[in-house]
Amino acid sequence: MIIIYDGTFSGLLTLYYGLLKNNINPLLITKNRKNFLSSEIKYTKTDSLISDYMFSYIKDKTDYDVLRNIYLGYLSKDENVLVNTFNYMKKSIISKKNLIKDLSDYDILKLNRSIRNTEGEAHRFLGLVRFRRLNDESYYSVINPDNDILPLMAGHFKNRLNEKWIIHDINRNYCLIYDKKNINYYKVDRFEYGKLVEAYHEEEKVYQNLWNNYHESIAIKERENRKLQFQFIPVRYWKYLIEKY
Amino acid sequence: MNMEVIEKLNILSGAAKYDVSCSSSGVERKGGNNSVGNTSSSGICHSWSSDGRCISLLKILYSNDCIFDCAYCINRKSNDVKRASFTPAEITELTIGFYKRNYIEGLFLSSAIIKNPDHTMEMMLKVVKTLRTVHRFNGYIHLKAIPGADAKLLREAGFYADRMSVNIELPSEESLKKLAPQKNKKSILLPMKNLGDGALEICQDKKKFRNTPSFIPAGQSTQLIVGASPENDFTIMKLSDNLYKSYSLKRVYYSAFVKVNEDNRLPDKNEKMVREHRLYQADWLIRVYNFNVNELFENSKKFLDYDIDPKSFWALNNLNYFPIEINSADYDTLIRIPGIGIKSALRIIGARKYSVLDFENLKSFGVVLKRAKYFITCKGKYYGFIYKDAGDLKNMIKDKKNGLFIKLPYEKNLPEVYGNDNYL
Numbered sequence: 156m157i158i159i160y161d162g163t164f165s166g167l168l169t170l171y172y173g174l175l176k177n178n179i180n181p182l183l184i185t186k187n188r189k190n191f192l193s194s195e196i197k198y199t200k201t202d203s204l205i206s207d208y209m210f211s212y213i214k215d216k217t218d219y220d221v222l223r224n225i226y227l228g229y230l231s232k233d234e235n236v237l238v239n240t241f242n243y244m245k246k247s248i249i250s251k252k253n254l255i256k257d258l259s260d261y262d263i264l265k266l267n268r269s270i271r272n273t274e275g276e277a278h279r280f281l282g283l284v285r286f287r288r289l290n291d292e293s294y295y296s297v298i299n300p301d302n303d304i305l306p307l308m309a310g311h312f313k314n315r316l317n318e319k320w321i322i323h324d325i326n327r328n329y330c331l332i333y334d335k336k337n338i339n340y341y342k343v344d345r346f347e348y349g350k351l352v353e354a355y356h357e358e359e360k361v362y363q364n365l366w367n368n369y370h371e372s373i374a375i376k377e378r379e380n381r382k383l384q385f386q387f388i389p390v391r392y393w394k395y396l397i398e399k400y
Numbered sequence: 401m402n403m404e405v406i407e408k409l410n411i412l413s414g415a416a417k418y419d420v421s422c423s424s425s426g427v428e429r430k431g432g433n434n435s436v437g438n439t440s441s442s443g444i445c446h447s448w449s450s451d452g453r454c455i456s457l458l459k460i461l462y463s464n465d466c467i468f469d470c471a472y473c474i475n476r477k478s479n480d481v482k483r484a485s486f487t488p489a490e491i492t493e494l495t496i497g498f499y500k501r502n503y504i505e506g507l508f509l510s511s512a513i514i515k516n517p518d519h520t521m522e523m524m525l526k527v528v529k530t531l532r533t534v535h536r537f538n539g540y541i542h543l544k545a546i547p548g549a550d551a552k553l554l555r556e557a558g559f560y561a562d563r564m565s566v567n568i569e570l571p572s573e574e575s576l577k578k579l580a581p582q583k584n585k586k587s588i589l590l591p592m593k594n595l596g597d598g599a600l601e602i603c604q605d606k607k608k609f610r611n612t613p614s615f616i617p618a619g620q621s622t623q624l625i626v627g628a629s630p631e632n633d634f635t636i637m638k639l640s641d642n643l644y645k646s647y648s649l650k651r652v653y654y655s656a657f658v659k660v661n662e663d664n665r666l667p668d669k670n671e672k673m674v675r676e677h678r679l680y681q682a683d684w685l686i687r688v689y690n691f692n693v694n695e696l697f698e699n700s701k702k703f704l705d706y707d708i709d710p711k712s713f714w715a716l717n718n719l720n721y722f723p724i725e726i727n728s729a730d731y732d733t734l735i736r737i738p739g740i741g742i743k744s745a746l747r748i749i750g751a752r753k754y755s756v757l758d759f760e761n762l763k764s765f766g767v768v769l770k771r772a773k774y775f776i777t778c779k780g781k782y783y784g785f786i787y788k789d790a791g792d793l794k795n796m797i798k799d800k801k802n803g804l805f806i807k808l809p810y811e812k813n814l815p816e817v818y819g820n821d822n823y824l
Contacts, residue, residue, distance in 0.1 A: 254754070256747075256750030256751060256753070256754075257750075257751060258747060258750070258751040259751055259754060259757060260754070264764055278442070278444070279445075281444050282445050282446040282447070282502075282505075283446070283447075285501060285502060285503065286500065286501045286502050287501070288500075288501070294500065294501070296502070311440070314430065314438045315437055315438050316437070316500065316502075317431065317433065317434075317436065318500065358497075362497050365406060365409055365494070366498065366501070366503050368406055368409055368410055368413075369413050370447060370449060370455070371450075372409075372410050372413045373414075373416075373417050373449050373455060373459060374449035374450040374451045374453075375417055375418070375451045375453075375658065376451075377658055377670070378451040378673070379450050379451055380451050380452035381450060382452075383448075383451075383452025384448045384450055384452045386452075387445070387448040387452070388448055396447070397501075397503070400450070
């Protein structure tokens, strides 16, 4: 059975509740309304009461880490993992403990892989975010991650940067805005990367220039190793960096 | 920020690039409302330069105007290079500007010796002190201790820096005398000892008093040049082992010699990168994997085997320990298998609580079996090939570039046309 949900985390939890209750094994869980050939397509409705119930139910039956793993599975770029995540949740609830280390189980192995991918990418982007200081004294950055990693990065930058900052996920068209008090999520309707330059603070170009110079002069020319460099920063990530390869 | 700063940055970061250390891990410091930044214990890399090394710190010299004349150093007194010095204000402004744009994780400040060691250390201390107290900068700071500087200055700096390091430069006293005549063993080891003792003292105070300030919380490290002097690998590893044990250093960095000066005291060629690589591997084995230095060397040979990694080398010399059954071996045994590191060992231990593991399971976990398969059994079954002796096995696990592809005789006598690059 193919199930279509609204793409929110509480929507997913509501869906998992329904699957557990009716003992259904789904074939695919997705948020895209494509035309499937299969006739067995089901749409779910999000109910915050049910998702709140599921939240505490999972936490009581197993532990908080299971909930975290489900959330990480939800953030993954690979939608197929949602089914594996469901199976992992079901097995954990049945055995009343967190089974995340049971790598000989196929579902859990798949979930483990995508968690590693998501968390790894989130950690990498803690370094690869490049803020540009704008006219209005805010710091702006654009990133293009594969997984939906903004929620995982929010806390880090909140602790670190005591300025107004914005991190914009250009692949999903939404951004995080921190106003020195709270972090909020906003949808981005229209954005042109090329026009960002016009909003730069007067100092910004100088610092970008300094950074590019530094990036070049710190390399030991005799030991150039581009292959290694690209292993660490794949080509697709260079697009929104300040430095160029 | 003017053009002058750009030029200074070019000169003084270009001069600092031979310092290897770039770690920013091991300290957790929270940010506050009126301060800039925090430190995360995992360490974060912010970019990678074209030589494949990570950039996580703004790595610069305070000045390259040196009064010393060390043979291997690009900034030695007798070299005709452009000289420049930052002012403390320039460095703090640069650091904060870079940090807020998330280019860097903190500052790595080293310096050539201007006027005298005390003066140099004073200026560096001033930079770090301003960053921490005036700008309330909470990012990572790695500070080089200048050999021969006053102990009081070094101690004060230790309260502001996260990590300090004194470069040991060369693996023996004779080499130091020959290549860096103005430095001596005492001026290097004494500050190292003082810093180590200071850290220990603060550590004990912390148990009693809650508000004890932290003193180099990320510990000490050091760096030495490999290949500029004739010492063998055994001497170097013994030295590192000693530094880890008696000076409680966190890391020893090795830097393969790059010839930047013409000098008849120096060797003609650059040291091979593979030597540096194998030394690092051996270093990890003694630091993290509980290996003993003597285990990594055969009785007669004083150099590491550059064809295979040190762990495989040990395994080949101790084939009587193998094969190891992965379903029953304990952690300490598992991490001694070539190809199985800490992560793989933990994965195996986590998963075998639930079911008995077979070879396919290991593959799916992402355990690297290229070398490991010759040293393990899964459910009692061996998956490697049947070898006569250690030499036979060694040929098998060598890097493919040198080992597996046997050169066929006709490759040498190919007709002219195939020798042309256009056809390949």
